[in-house]
Amino acid sequence: MNKQAFIACIADLVPFGSRVLDLGCGDGELLSYLQQSKGCSGYGVEIDDQNVLECVKRGVQVIQLNLDQGLTMFEDASFDVVLQIDTLQNLRNAETMLVETVRVGELGIVAFPNFAHWPNRLSILQGRMPVTKRLPYQWYDTPNIRVGTFSDFEVLAQKNDIEILDSFGVKDAQTVRTFPNFLAPTAVFKIQR
Amino acid sequence: MTFIATPQIMNFTEPLMLRSGEKLDSYHLAYETYGALNSLKNNAVLICHALNASHHVAGVYEDSESQSSSVGWWDTMIGPGKPVDTDEFFVIGINNLGSCFGSTGPMHLNPKTQRAWGSQFPVVTVEDWVEAQKRLVSALGIEKLCAVMGGSLGGMQALSWTLQYPDKVMHSIVIASAPNLNAENIAFNEVARRAIVNDPDFHGGNFYEYNVIPRRGLKIARMIGHITYLSDDVMNAKFGRELKNEKIKYSTQEVEFQIESYLRYQGEKFSEYFDANTYLLITRALDYFDPAKDYKNNLSLAFKALQASFLVISFKTDWRFSPSRSREIVQALIDNKRAVTYAEIDAPHGHDAFLLEDYRYLSVVRAYFKEIEKKINAKEQNNE
Numbered sequence: 001m002n003k004q005a006f007i008a009c010i011a012d013l014v015p016f017g018s019r020v021l022d023l024g025c026g027d028g029e030l031l032s033y034l035q036q037s038k039g040c041s042g043y044g045v046e047i048d049d050q051n052v053l054e055c056v057k058r059g060v061q062v063i064q065l066n067l068d069q070g071l072t073m074f075e076d077a078s079f080d081v082v083l084q085i086d087t088l089q090n091l092r093n094a095e096t097m098l099v100e101t102v103r104v105g106e107l108g109i110v111a112f113p114n115f116a117h118w119p120n121r122l123s124i125l126q127g128r129m130p131v132t133k134r135l136p137y138q139w140y141d142t143p144n145i146r147v148g149t150f151s152d153f154e155v156l157a158q159k160n161d162i163e164i165l166d167s168f169g170v171k172d173a174q175t176v177r178t179f180p181n182f183l184a185p186t187a188v189f190k191i192q193r
Numbered sequence: 194m195t196f197i198a199t200p201q202i203m204n205f206t207e208p209l210m211l212r213s214g215e216k217l218d219s220y221h222l223a224y225e226t227y228g229a230l231n232s233l234k235n236n237a238v239l240i241c242h243a244l245n246a247s248h249h250v251a252g253v254y255e256d257s258e259s260q261s262s263s264v265g266w267w268d269t270m271i272g273p274g275k276p277v278d279t280d281e282f283f284v285i286g287i288n289n290l291g292s293c294f295g296s297t298g299p300m301h302l303n304p305k306t307q308r309a310w311g312s313q314f315p316v317v318t319v320e321d322w323v324e325a326q327k328r329l330v331s332a333l334g335i336e337k338l339c340a341v342m343g344g345s346l347g348g349m350q351a352l353s354w355t356l357q358y359p360d361k362v363m364h365s366i367v368i369a370s371a372p373n374l375n376a377e378n379i380a381f382n383e384v385a386r387r388a389i390v391n392d393p394d395f396h397g398g399n400f401y402e403y404n405v406i407p408r409r410g411l412k413i414a415r416m417i418g419h420i421t422y423l424s425d426d427v428m429n430a431k432f433g434r435e436l437k438n439e440k441i442k443y444s445t446q447e448v449e450f451q452i453e454s455y456l457r458y459q460g461e462k463f464s465e466y467f468d469a470n471t472y473l474l475i476t477r478a479l480d481y482f483d484p485a486k487d488y489k490n491n492l493s494l495a496f497k498a499l500q501a502s503f504l505v506i507s508f509k510t511d512w513r514f515s516p517s518r519s520r521e522i523v524q525a526l527i528d529n530k531r532a533v534t535y536a537e538i539d540a541p542h543g544h545d546a547f548l549l550e551d552y553r554y555l556s557v558v559r560a561y562f563k564e565i566e567k568k569i570n571a572k573e574q575n576n577e
Contacts (some may be wrong), residue, residue: 019530043533049538049539053553053556056534056536056560056561056564057563057564059567061532061534062535063523063527063534064535073520073523073527074527078527
């Protein structure tokens with residue numbers, strides 16, 4: 001996946017000048033891009049020491065927290081946009097965090113690997129867990145502890161009364177709106193409470 | 194690489210009104226500076242000290258018996274090429290009022306009585322210290338500090354600066370600190386104070402006139418303090434149940450375990466250089482600090498007028514100033530939409546970690562100051 005192009009693709013969903021909270025912000029590249037290109041402000045949340053350091057080096061404000069401990073530090077609707085880009089699949093309490101995302105943000109944007117992408121299905125049919133460019137890990141050492149699909153997310157959102165404003169797949173930094181559950185390695189959802 | 198530091202003294206004759214209602218008519222402050230103030234005077238960094246430190250933050254003294262014993266208390270952090278780079282920043286270390294390392298304190302003469310202040314030295318607060326620091330900073334020709342930084346009690350001063358002088362501080366670096374002390378923390382301070390006050394050599398704080406030092410009290414105070422600055426893990430790793438001698442002596446009073454020997458040694462060392470009245474004063478300043486008190490104990494409300502950007506750092510094994518207390522500061526800053534970065538360092542050393550070398554910790558501070566440097570340099574270029 002071309003990181004730059006994917007970042008631009010996500011950034012398209014963020015309104016200009018938004019106050020953004022980026023959960024699992026990694027090295028801060030997306031937030032830095034949003035600050036410089038879209039006049040956004042806000043914080044990243046990250047657990048990893050090296051990533052926190054990279055954020056500081058980029059001038060991105062970062063709060064070092066374990067997301068599995070919740071978002072009690074943040075008030076209801078205190079951000080225009082809360083991002084959860086490739087974070088959901090690593091969280092023990094993924095459901096709680098999803099609810100927290102739309103509590104803290106007026107708008108939530110969630111992206112995660114779609115396990116129903118056809119090469120993954122093929123792999124399972126052949127009796128093996130998928131190892132792909134998008135999912136490069138072996139089953140025994142993957143950080144992806146929440147294995148879900150595009151369609152699974154729709155069910156989870158409905159269960160928690162979360163409104164899906166838009167949803168699509170992403171493949172090679174291109175949006176996929178036809179059969180995304182089958183054709184896209186990445187699922188993107190724009191949600192609100 | 195280190196450098197020679199030169200302590201200086203600045204005298205003040207304009208009375209300083211204290212929070213207690215008392216005032217100090219005249220006083221002096223000991224300080225040191227490292228690096229050079231730039232032409233825009235916007236690269237000044239103030240370092241605030243904690244309980245038992247001083248204005249001697251970095252470098253070594255030239256005339257000291259052994260230079261290694263005179264290394265500044267935060268020499269790992271501050272100096273040429275260090276995280277707070279004195280090739281870029283003009284760094285100021287100030288000794289606080291009431292201290293025993295050079296600034297006006299209880300061992301000095303009270304001009305009114307011509308006797309040592311002793312227990313009559315006015316109770317000083319974090320806010321009073323900041324007030325005095327502000328005067329010194331102004332006298333050095335600095336209108337606005339580019340950063341103020343401190344650990345523990347020093348972090349409280351770094352925080353208080355942004356509340357007392359919101360438009361005079363650009364960045365505040367608050368390390369291993371808290372928005373106030375909790376009951377357990379005050380309790381530790383009280384045990385230490387009682388140990389000192391109950392020492393027969395204390396003489397109600399006027400021991401100078403008796404030519405004695407309440408060493409026993411100071412030793413115990415230090416032993417208690419020292420335990421709370423370390424983590425259980427570090428103590429176990431360092432001492433465990435190791436015995437001082439080969440065999441148990443079945444004695445209730447002799448040193449049996451290495452940890453006892455270590456604590457006694459630390460206490461002994463401390464009692465040789467620290468002043469008993471200073472210990473009482475400084476622990477009280479810690480107890481009293483509580484910026485949220487006048488705002489219905491709501492820290493977010495207390496931070497309303499604050500303007501500075503913050504770097505807050507805590508250490509996972511610090512139980513005296515635990516990460517949750519730092520997170521309170523971070524949360525109040527976020528509530529007010531202030532710029533803040535927070536790092537929670539997984540260092541094993543407890544509260545002491547803020548004084549020690551830890552790559553992750555020092556790297557974050559270094560990166561943060563690099564960003565500040567960029568902003569300063571951009572301003573300098575605009576000016577040209």
